[in-house]
Amino acid sequence: xxxxxxxxxxxxxxxxxxxxxxxxxxxxxxxxxxxxxxxxxxxxxxxxxxxxxxxxxxxxxxxxxxxxxxxxxxxxxxxxxxxxxxxxxxxxxxxxxxxxxxxxxxxxxxxxxxxxxxxxxxxxxxxxxxxxxxxxxxxxxxxxxxxxxxxxxxxxxxxxxxxxxxxxxxxxxxxxxxxxx
Amino acid sequence: xxxxxxxxxxxxxxxxxxxxxxxxxxxxxxxxxxxxxxxxxxxxxxxxxxxxxxxxxxxxxxxxxxxxxxxxxxxxxxxxxxxxxxxxxxxxxxxxxxxxxxxxxxxxxxxxxxxxxxxxxxxxxxxxxxxxxxxxxxxxxxxxxxxxxxxxxxxxxxxxxxxxxxxxxxxxxxxxxxxxx
Numbered sequence: 001x002x003x004x005x006x007x008x009x010x011x012x013x014x015x016x017x018x019x020x021x022x023x024x025x026x027x028x029x030x031x032x033x034x035x036x037x038x039x040x041x042x043x044x045x046x047x048x049x050x051x052x053x054x055x056x057x058x059x060x061x062x063x064x065x066x067x068x069x070x071x072x073x074x075x076x077x078x079x080x081x082x083x084x085x086x087x088x089x090x091x092x093x094x095x096x097x098x099x100x101x102x103x104x105x106x107x108x109x110x111x112x113x114x115x116x117x118x119x120x121x122x123x124x125x126x127x128x129x130x131x132x133x134x135x136x137x138x139x140x141x142x143x144x145x146x147x148x149x150x151x152x153x154x155x156x157x158x159x160x161x162x163x164x165x166x167x168x169x170x171x172x173x174x175x176x177x178x179x180x181x
Numbered sequence: 182x183x184x185x186x187x188x189x190x191x192x193x194x195x196x197x198x199x200x201x202x203x204x205x206x207x208x209x210x211x212x213x214x215x216x217x218x219x220x221x222x223x224x225x226x227x228x229x230x231x232x233x234x235x236x237x238x239x240x241x242x243x244x245x246x247x248x249x250x251x252x253x254x255x256x257x258x259x260x261x262x263x264x265x266x267x268x269x270x271x272x273x274x275x276x277x278x279x280x281x282x283x284x285x286x287x288x289x290x291x292x293x294x295x296x297x298x299x300x301x302x303x304x305x306x307x308x309x310x311x312x313x314x315x316x317x318x319x320x321x322x323x324x325x326x327x328x329x330x331x332x333x334x335x336x337x338x339x340x341x342x343x344x345x346x347x348x349x350x351x352x353x354x355x356x357x358x359x360x361x362x
Contacts, residue, residue: 014202019218019296028319029321034319035198039200039296039297041293062185063294064217064219065298066298070291108339109341109343111293112292113246113343115222116220116297118293152355155288161289161291161294162291163348164344167345170354171347173355174333174355
């Protein structure tokens with residue numbers, strides 16, 4: 001590879017609540033100049049909570065950009081001073097009311113590499129102990145428990161509309177089918 | 182569910198090349214008012230090309246928001262007048278040089294439901310016939326062929342950093358392990 005683009009200038013045009021927007025002027029290897037739009041977002045985590053009964057705990061919440069509520073694995077933005085693990089433990093307590101005694105990282109992905117730097121670290125959480133923390137006052141979340149045996153149908157039928165959730169649950173199914181998780 | 186937020190006003194603050202940015206004022210069920218930031222993006226498709234030798238064709242490209250090049254399944258934005266299938270067929274020819282005689286939809290996901298309406302439809306493409314279309318002049322893409330047997334290591338070792346790619350390949354592995362694909 002080597003198609004590194006030369007950055008000619010960076011211009012922050014919006015500083016917001018959960019995102020900032022930057023427009024960069026770049027020069028391609030061909031010499032051609034163009035712009036690149038970058039939505040800056042803090043790093044985030046997502047957690048697949050798996051109970052001892054092999055149930056996955058999902059959260060249903062209204063997502064304003066979509067105009068509908070969707071099922072997702074619990075997730076949230078890393079706050080100042082937190083490690084990814086800290087955030088996973090906090091969000092799990094805020095959104096589903098459990099603290100995990102077993103927390104394993106599954107992967108780290110960019111959600112929209114074409115226009116955003118948002119990165120999300122996904123964990124599997126097991127050995128769950130009831131423990132509640134107050135959550136974000138702007139969020140309204142309902143927890144739904146889904147047996148692992150029902151997850152293939154959930155994925156295959158289009159009921160999971162969130163990419164990180166589809167990624168995490170597909171990987172869990174694959175690893176579980178090989179008895180590796 | 183029912184936590185529908187009442188939209189008080191919508192304000193388009195940036196109209197760009199691949200994204201627009203809208204700031205909406207909303208009222209929550211609690212009565213509290215807040216803002217929601219929405220990055221508008223055209224729908225997109227992604228394609229998992231699987232050869233008769235059970236190799237997956239991935240593309241490596243520099244992503245300016247990340248400052249690095251990453252491995253992804255081929256993908257692109259739906260252009261005016263195209264169906265999702267049309268876009269999948271066009272992008273596959275532009276990015277890897279094949280036309281699929283078998284194209285099956287895997288799923289449809291939102292990439293960042295917290296702040297964007299971007300939706301991506303993922304296909305598995307088989308029965309590939311060489312066929313090249315000229316691509317986007319701002320893109321510089323290298324094709325890498327990966328045996329399906331090597332995909333678990335690729336996913337487990339953190340080498341796949343793109344969420345749609347991790348989602349598509351995990352699902353493919355799971356279905357393939359069950360001989361359903």
